Amino acid sequence: xFDPMPWLILSPLIWATLAFVHGPGRGGRLAVxxxxxxxxxAAILAQQVIAGGVRMYAVGxxxxxxxxxxxADGLSTVMLLLTQTIVLPLAFYARAYFxxxxxxxxxxxxxxxxxxxxxxxxxxxxxxxxxxxTLELLGLAAVGLVALVGGAGPITAAMRYLLAxxxxxxxxxxxxxxxxxxxGSVSLVALKPLIAxxxxxxVSLAAALMLLGLMLKTALFPFHFWLPPAHGxxxxxxxxxxxxxxxxxxxxxxxxxxxDLFAPIVSITAAQLLGALGxxxxxxxxxxxxxxxxxxxxxAYSTVAQVGYLFLLFPLATGMSAEVxxxxxxxGVLQVVAHGLAKAAMFAAAGAMIxxxxxxxxxxxxxxxxxxxxxxxxxxxxxxTIMGLPPSGGFAAKWLLLGAALASEQxxxxxxMVVGGLLSAAYVFKVLRQAFxxxxxxxxxQLLPRMLxxxxxxxxxxxxxxxxxxxxxxxxxxxA
Amino acid sequence: xxxxxxxxxxxxxxxxxxxxxxxxxxxxxHGLRSLINMVGSTLQLLLIVYMxxxxxxxxxxIYHFTILPGLDLxxxxxxxxxxxxxxxxxxxxxxxxxxxxxxxxxPHRNRFFGFFSLCVTATIGVAMAGNLFTFxxxxxxxxxSTYPLVVHRGTEQAMRAxxxxxxxxxxxxxxxxxxxxxxxxxxxxxxxxxxxxLAVLWPEYTSQLRVIFFLLIAGLGVKAALVxxxxxLPLAMxxxxxxxxxxxxxxxxxxxxFGIVRVVYDVYGVEFSQSLHLLMPLAVMASVTIIWGxxxxxxxxxxxRRLAYSTISQVSYIALGVAIFGPMATVGGVVHLVHQGIMxxxxxxxxxxxxxxLGVHKISEMDGVGRRMPWTTAxxxxxxxxxIGLPPLAGxxxxxxxxxxxxxxxxxxxxxILLASSLLNAAYFLPVLYRAWFQPRTEAWPEEQIxxxxxxxxxxxxxxxxxxxxxxxxLVGLFASSTLSPLTWAKMIAAREYLYWMP
Numbered sequence: 016x017f018d019p020m021p022w023l024i025l026s027p028l029i030w031a032t033l034a035f036v037h038g039p040g041r042g043g044r045l046a047v048x049x050x051x052x053x054x055x056x057a058a059i060l061a062q063q064v065i066a067g068g069v070r071m072y073a074v075g076x077x078x079x080x081x082x083x084x085x086x087a088d089g090l091s092t093v094m095l096l097l098t099q100t101i102v103l104p105l106a107f108y109a110r111a112y113f114x115x116x117x118x119x120x121x122x123x124x125x126x127x128x129x130x131x132x133x134x135x136x137x138x139x140x141x142x143x144x145x146x147x148x149t150l151e152l153l154g155l156a157a158v159g160l161v162a163l164v165g166g167a168g169p170i171t172a173a174m175r176y177l178l179a180x181x182x183x184x185x186x187x188x189x190x191x192x193x194x195x196x197x198x199g200s201v202s203l204v205a206l207k208p209l210i211a212x213x214x215x216x217x218v219s220l221a222a223a224l225m226l227l228g229l230m231l232k233t234a235l236f237p238f239h240f241w242l243p244p245a246h247g248x249x250x251x252x253x254x255x256x257x258x259x260x261x262x263x264x265x266x267x268x269x270x271x272x273x274x275d276l277f278a279p280i281v282s283i284t285a286a287q288l289l290g291a292l293g294x295x296x297x298x299x300x301x302x303x304x305x306x307x308x309x310x311x312x313x314x315a316y317s318t319v320a321q322v323g324y325l326f327l328l329f330p331l332a333t334g335m336s337a338e339v340x341x342x343x344x345x346x347g348v349l350q351v352v353a354h355g356l357a358k359a360a361m362f363a364a365a366g367a368m369i370x371x372x373x374x375x376x377x378x379x380x381x382x383x384x385x386x387x388x389x390x391x392x393x394x395x396x397x398x399x400t401i402m403g404l405p406p407s408g409g410f411a412a413k414w415l416l417l418g419a420a421l422a423s424e425q426x427x428x429x430x431x432m433v434v435g436g437l438l439s440a441a442y443v444f445k446v447l448r449q450a451f452x453x454x455x456x457x458x459x460x461q462l463l464p465r466m467l468x469x470x471x472x473x474x475x476x477x478x479x480x481x482x483x484x485x486x487x488x489x490x491x492x493x494x495a
Numbered sequence: 496x497x498x499x500x501x502x503x504x505x506x507x508x509x510x511x512x513x514x515x516x517x518x519x520x521x522x523x524x525h526g527l528r529s530l531i532n533m534v535g536s537t538l539q540l541l542l543i544v545y546m547x548x549x550x551x552x553x554x555x556x557i558y559h560f561t562i563l564p565g566l567d568l569x570x571x572x573x574x575x576x577x578x579x580x581x582x583x584x585x586x587x588x589x590x591x592x593x594x595x596x597x598x599x600x601x602p603h604r605n606r607f608f609g610f611f612s613l614c615v616t617a618t619i620g621v622a623m624a625g626n627l628f629t630f631x632x633x634x635x636x637x638x639x640s641t642y643p644l645v646v647h648r649g650t651e652q653a654m655r656a657x658x659x660x661x662x663x664x665x666x667x668x669x670x671x672x673x674x675x676x677x678x679x680x681x682x683x684x685x686x687x688x689x690x691x692x693l694a695v696l697w698p699e700y701t702s703q704l705r706v707i708f709f710l711l712i713a714g715l716g717v718k719a720a721l722v723x724x725x726x727x728l729p730l731a732m733x734x735x736x737x738x739x740x741x742x743x744x745x746x747x748x749x750x751x752x753f754g755i756v757r758v759v760y761d762v763y764g765v766e767f768s769q770s771l772h773l774l775m776p777l778a779v780m781a782s783v784t785i786i787w788g789x790x791x792x793x794x795x796x797x798x799x800r801r802l803a804y805s806t807i808s809q810v811s812y813i814a815l816g817v818a819i820f821g822p823m824a825t826v827g828g829v830v831h832l833v834h835q836g837i838m839x840x841x842x843x844x845x846x847x848x849x850x851x852x853l854g855v856h857k858i859s860e861m862d863g864v865g866r867r868m869p870w871t872t873a874x875x876x877x878x879x880x881x882x883i884g885l886p887p888l889a890g891x892x893x894x895x896x897x898x899x900x901x902x903x904x905x906x907x908x909x910x911x912i913l914l915a916s917s918l919l920n921a922a923y924f925l926p927v928l929y930r931a932w933f934q935p936r937t938e939a940w941p942e943e944q945i946x947x948x949x950x951x952x953x954x955x956x957x958x959x960x961x962x963x964x965x966x967x968x969x970l971v972g973l974f975a976s977s978t979l980s981p982l983t984w985a986k987m988i989a990a991r992e993y994l995y996w997m998p
Contacts (some may be wrong), residue, residue, distance in 0.1 A: 321612040345563075385603060392518070404639065404668075405632035411563055433669045440665050444642075448657065453649050487565050 016063070019056035020072045020085045021133045026053050031128020031302035035395045039113075040122035046124050049105050053131075054099040064092045064283065065494045071141070075356060084202070086141035089494040090348065094138045094267050096491075097352050100477065101359045102131060104470035109252035109361050111466040112370070113337060119163050119250065126163070127256065130156035134264050140190050142226075143191045144201040146268060150187065152238060154180035154232070157261050160253040161245050172244035179231055181239040183265070186228030193221035211279040222277045229272075232265035240317045243303075247315040254311060258318045258361035265349050266325055274344070286333035293306075293326030294431040300442070301438035305445065310365045310377050313319020313442055314358070317401060320435065321354045324416070327428055331419040338420045345489050346415030347482070353408030356478035357400035363471045364394035368450075371461050377446060382454025389468045391450050396475035398443035400482075408481030413486055496732065496996050500558045502546055503623050506580070506727035507616055510587065514612025522605050523809040529595050530545020532719025535589040539619075543577075543584050550577050556935070557625065563694040565684055568632065569625030573687070574988045575596040575829070576995045578981065579622035579753055582833050583745045586840055587615040589960040593762060593844055594737035596956025597851055607647055611738075611838035614746055615639035618858055621750045625803060626686045626763065629756060634671065634718075637724055637750055638664040644738045645731050656730040663727040664747075669715025671754075674707050676761075682709075682905035688759035691759035691764015701771065704763075708773050711758050718751025719814060722727045722784040729791075732799045736847025739799060743806045744840035749832065750815045759817050760992050769820045778818035782912045784811035796857050798846045801923060804841070807918065808880060809835050816897050817907060822989040827893050830985035834881070834889035837964045845871050852953040858927050863936030872931050874965035881968045884917045888972040892982055 028048040036041025063070060064087055072085040078111060087095070109127075113120040133152035140146045162173035195201055196208045197217050210218060234242040240264075248255045300320030308491055321456040328347030332340040367390045368383050369375045383391050400409035413432060420428040454460075481488065513535030518530055546556060549572075556572035572580070578813040594611065598604055617640050620633030638661070646657035666671040678685075678693075681700055685692045696704060719725045728748070732739060741747065759768050759777075768774050788808030812835065818827015850862060850870045865872040881888035894913055903907035945953050952958070975982040 090820060109886070180519075384606070388518075390608070399639065402665075404635045414566070414676060415563065417673065418680055421673075421677050421680045429673060437665060437669060440661065444658075444661060448646070448654060451643070451646055451649055452654070482561055483560075483568075486561055489563065 017059070018029055018070075018072055019060045019063075019281060020070070020087055020139055021074065022054050023053060023060070024132055024139065026056070027128040027131040027135065030369060031125045031132065034124035034128060039117060039124060039422045042124040043106075043110050043120070044270070046128065047103075047110070050099065050103045050106050054103055056291060057099045061096055061491055062085055064089060067490055067495060068354070071140075073184055073433075083145060084141045084204075085139040086203075087139055088381075089114055089492040090267070091138040092269065093348060093352065093488060093492050094263070095135060097263075097355050098131070098138070099353055101474065102127075102256070104254050105255055105359060105363065107466050108470040110256075111464045112250065112252050112452075114464070116164075122159065122232060123252070126156050127161045128259070130160065130256065134260065137264050138267065142202040142206060143194065143206070147184065147188050147191055150232070150268070151184050153261065153264060155182060157257055158181055160256070161249045163253060164250055166377045167243075169248050172248040175241050176245040179238075183228040183231035186224045186231070187465065189222040190225035190228065192221075193217050193224070203271070206217050207276055210276065214280045219280060222272070222280060225272060226269060229265045229269045230292075233262050233269065233322060233325075234319060235292055235322055236299055236319065237292070238491060239296065239300065239322075241314040241356075242319055243312055246318060246362075247309065247312040247401060251311070251369070254315070254366070255338040255362035256289060257364055258315065259355040262318070262322065263355055266322070266351065270347075274332070280486070281333060283330075283334040286329040289326050290330030290428065293323040294428070296323030296326070297431055297435035298323075298438070300434070300443065301435055304442040305438065308377060309375050310380065310446065311362070311375065313377065313446065314361050314365050317361070317439065318358055321350075321358070321401065321440065324350050324354075324412075324432070324435070327416060327420075327432070331423060331428065332427065335423045339419045341475070342415050342422070343419035345492065346412045347420060348492055349408060349415065349485055349488060350412035353400050353412050353478055353481055356474055356481065357397040357409065359405075360393055360397035360471050360474035361401065361473065364390050367463055367467050367471060369466070371463050373459060374459065377449055380450050381452040382460070383450040385454070386460055387468065390463070390471055392466070393471040393475040394450075395443075395447055396472075396479050398447065400478040402443055403432075403441045404440075406482040407479050408485065409478070411482045411485040499549075499554060500556045502542065502556050503558045503572055506539060506542050506546070506584075506623070507570070507619055509535050509542060510619060511614050511615050511616040512610045514616065516611065517605050517862050518609040520605050522603065528605060528608060531752060532591050532595070532612070533588075535612065536584070536591055537582045540588060541580050542583075545629075546572050546580060547577055550574065564629060566679075567626065567860045568629050569686060570623045570629065571625030571687065572623055573689075574984065574991060575756065576623045578829065578833060578984050578988065579745075579749070580619055580912035582836050583615060586745050586964075587837060588738050589839070589963055590741050592956055593709045593740070593847070593960040594735075594951050596954045597735065597737050597847060599954075603647070605878050606643065607735075610638070610640050610643045611741075614641075614741065615643065615787050617963070618750060621753060624757075625688075626684065627678065628684075628758075630757065631671060631675055632749060634754065635668050637747060638668060641738075641742065641747055644742075645734045646799075647735055647738065648731070648733065653733045655777065656727075656733045659729045659730050663724065667714045667717025667724065670710050670712075674710030674714060676708050677703070684760070687761035689761065691760065691762060691767050692803070693763050694767040697767070697770075705771060705773065708758070708768070708771070710754060712777065714926070715751045715754040715758065718747050719755060719810055720748055720751070720805070721780055721811060721814065722787045725784070725788070729800055729803045732797070732803050736799075736843060736850065739803075740840045741848065743803070743843060744836040748806060748810045750835065753832065755814055756817050757834070760825075763990055765817075765820065765825070774818045774820055778815060778906070778909070781811040781814035781818055782909070783914060784808065784816065785843075785916045786919070789884035789916055789923065792923045793919065796859055798849065798856060798858050798861070798927070801858065801927075802846060805842075805882065805920070805923065805926070807838055808920075809839065812897060814899065815912075816893075819897070819900045819904045819906060821900045821903040822993045823896050823903050825901055825989040825992060826982070827896030827898075829988055830891035830896065831980050833981040834893050834968075837967045837971070838878045838881040838889055839976065841874055841961050841968060842882070842969040844957075844964065845875035845878065848953055848957050848961065850946045851957060852943070853940040854944065855940065858930065858942055861927065862934035862975050863931070864934070865941075870952060871961060872956055874961040875931070876928055877965040879928060881972070883920045883924055886972070887969075887975075889968045890972075892972055892975045895960070907921060912953060
């Protein structure tokens, strides 16, 4: 049977290198073609996983413990599918966005390719050391993308981002070293029974280090300091990639570690702590988003807030009945998917509005409703998901999380979710309201190419339709 | 999927698709846009007529679609839905005609009509929702699709009204969501069923059920404008007249109160609600709203604001009818869902005509409009008399049954409320009529935009809709006992909610 797993990693590596050699013009076309291919590969993999459960692939015929195993289960397939689905429209968008910025575009395709290869490899890795390697690669590619346009602001943001991401991966690596010291293995499959059998205090320390490192990379409150300047300062297609996908990669690892590897040793207290940080992120992030005067910073702080929802999954799923835990787990993963699609659309829309008006303040986008209604419509649709209103993917996620919170009688998380939802409505409508205001006569306005607008709408619609087809995603997630 | 399953979807699509197409049309394509609107609207009416016949003959129209495990979107055309759906569709038809005339020459019309169609789709969705989840989906969609209509003019005042509107409705929506999720946790997925479905949870979950009821009513009460949750409604008056007309007659406030009807009758069950002592607080809240709204209406000089407070008061008749235990009150409340709609939309159409034709916005400017615009004023008079409850108009039928219901339930104080409210209605409507018909005009009109032509007081498109609804106000009252009247339909609904009662 044809195995798409290695090709999902090789394909972006190949087109990234070729794009570097051939320059942005041909590189961009090649990237789009390969991304279409990758999306089909991910779809094939999804069908295989649904039909036959978890899939393993031994790289070069050498399996663990000597060689490297690739593994795809429901969760990793969902993430792979999500990644390719988001990157493809963004590639079209980027081609239109970078017109006239040949210099930025020169490095955009290679860096994006390496980023994508690292991310796909991360989702397919089945040992903690390999994961470290992919994590490091991912971080470096992402930092490169933030610094893409150059200039003092982006470089400072990139340096800060670099520092955070290196710190995060070092903490993670230290944890891996400790695990290896105790058990002499780095394979997820091999480690799991060992940890379940006997876990000395060192293992708890390792777990804490690994999780802390990943939390830093996910920008969970109070480690979010690096995110707004990096995501808000980067060019719009990059912001979209980072906010929609890169932070989800480290969150994916937290999920893996928490519910799989360290499941025997995690405690309800730790889960409540994670939830509390998530609640802090929701409230503080939304509050700060509401205070922003610049469009992309608002969207970036919204990411800080939305990451918080993801962490509510831990107190809702840890130590609860199987039914509640499942509902919370499904809600959390749906939130990852919904937020990924919506935030990509939102950043892309913000970039389009800024391009059209030539101003990056929120006060500058008056009149957008009449001039580029399609983009604003896409922004609003994405906003519906961010606010968690029906019939969006964000709503389906929130429904499941609320249900889990009610069933486990943890009403405090309900309050957080409801207040967070209202705050997010406040900041989304802060933008929409401005867009409906009449235009100043003096304002100049640039028409947008079609390829800058339609990919945004596509992403936004996907986040909305997810609310109606959530059951398909869940059936893939549950495939084992 | 057979035809009976697709029919509810087709009804939704017949207003959704025109909306989406209109968004995509350029603003200048007036003719095509109006055509699409009218085709969609007519098609919807035809489909509904077909469904009405079916429902009368015992056909079932149910559509299921699973979204998440244990979570279905359900559309169901039951008797209660088929009271609300035709009302929405018919009034959408008239309001679209009216809006085409009203907005002639103003900018951003494709946006307006697009959201207008979405708003109607949401209302029809609310009406046909077969369970609370589906109801909620469309309830929130209604909020989102009406916001752009409220802020349509883009003035500072409109933006502020929009903000208040959102704050109230999204806040209410959040409460409603928590209530619904909680209920799903307790009872699982339950469809709206005559007589309610929650009685099985008694007595174990009594206190939880009370809290949930409170959450649901608070969430729905925002849109139904129950005092003290009514603050958004008078502000939302800045919207263009067709929007106000639709908002007050069918869309927003009706969605709220329709939700209350559903919760009491088809989720909790009226008998079970009564046994949990939930109805009395609701009755008191509704009564306070009736009196408070009328009192505030007395002191408004702005015609649309007076009508807005009047809506607050009148919509609570429906809530009151629901809250009084007994089939007669149910008939009164449920039938008022339709009656209030056609009366109030008449009044708003007329208010829009005065503003659009003569620039008259305030009651103090209305001296002598009756002579300048006799047809509009006649329609206004019918609407106002209906509101006051003069026989044989629509409002009288509602009040009559409410009164009978109050007696049946041995709640004589409700009669006092009804009398007081009718007096107050007279007190705030009769002076308007007096000025319009009997005061002579001494000065020029504030801003005469549409001159008198060949004895025609204003544009045709502005004149026909209020006349049509005024005639309807008289017909539903005069022919209340015919088999096709809303009253007969309401009696059929009551008969299904109270198992022991024969009409």
